[in-house]
Amino acid sequence: MAIINLKDLRAALPRHARLIGLDPGTKTIGVALSDVTLMLASPYGALKRGKLAANAAEIAAIARKEGAAGLVVGLPLSMDGSMGPAAQAARDWARAVSDATGLPVALFDERLSSAAVNRMLVSEADLTRAKRAEAVDRAAAAYMLQAALDATRDRNSGREPL
Numbered sequence: 001m002a003i004i005n006l007k008d009l010r011a012a013l014p015r016h017a018r019l020i021g022l023d024p025g026t027k028t029i030g031v032a033l034s035d036v037t038l039m040l041a042s043p044y045g046a047l048k049r050g051k052l053a054a055n056a057a058e059i060a061a062i063a064r065k066e067g068a069a070g071l072v073v074g075l076p077l078s079m080d081g082s083m084g085p086a087a088q089a090a091r092d093w094a095r096a097v098s099d100a101t102g103l104p105v106a107l108f109d110e111r112l113s114s115a116a117v118n119r120m121l122v123s124e125a126d127l128t129r130a131k132r133a134e135a136v137d138r139a140a141a142a143y144m145l146q147a148a149l150d151a152t153r154d155r156n157s158g159r160e161p162l
Contacts, residue, residue, distance in 0.1 A: 001098040003091065006106040009070045010038065010152045017069035020044075020062060020103075021145025023110060023137060024073065024093050029055060030141030033066055034149060041145035043138035052093075056100030063103055071103050074110030074144045108151070110144040 004012075013019070016036040023030035031044040044066075047058050062068065073094035078084045083091075091107060098105035 001095075001102070001104055003095055003098070004104055004106055006072065006108060006148055007152050009072070009104055009106040012104065013038075013069050016067070018067055019070050019072055019145065019149075020059065020066075020068045021141045021148070022059070022071060022073045022094075022097070023141035023144055024090055025049065025137060028137045030137030030139070031059075031062065032138065032142035032145040033062075033068065034145060036067070038149055039153075041142045041149055043135075043142040046137040052096055052100060056097050059097060060101040060103070063101065069103065071098065071101070071105040072108050072145055072148045073097070073105055074141070075107040077109050106148075108144055108148040110140070110147075 010019075018036055019034040019038065021030075021032035021034070021041055023032075027049055029047040029049055031047060032041050033044040034041050044062070047055055049055065059071070071094070073090060075090050075094075076084075076086045078087070094105045094107060097103075
């Protein structure tokens with residue numbers, strides 16, 4: 001499937017369908033899930049990064065179990081907003097996961113999500129470095145998905161787009 005615009009993805013979702021946020025790292029894939037109103041993103045878990053077919057099967061299983069009908073994949077743009085090698089790899093991975101799962105996908109800028117989550121975990125949570133590393137992937141996915149939900153919320157009418 002093609003990568004689509006985030007607003008178009010949101011508008012095309014069936015009523016009460018959720019979105020899955022994915023933050024693909026080199027070792028793990030952070031997973032977050034929206035609520036059915038598309039107002040709130042929550043950390044869901046982390047998948048060990050492996051073969052695409054296996055990861056896609058895990059993502060599809062989560063989508064079936066949780067009623068998700070679309071994916072939002074974090075796009076690690078360079079600080080100047082350009083597409084570097086990491087962003088191109090994320091784009092290619094997102095397209096391949098979309099094709100393998102049959103779920104539409106949109107990309108969303110996640111430049112500073114891991115840094116923001118790390119700062120919060122250091123200052124607010126009493127976690128060891130090892131436990132913090134485990135939490136960062138899923139929390140960064142939730143941070144990115146929440147930003148995507150906020151960016152596409154229909155603020156003019158006071159209600160969510162259908």
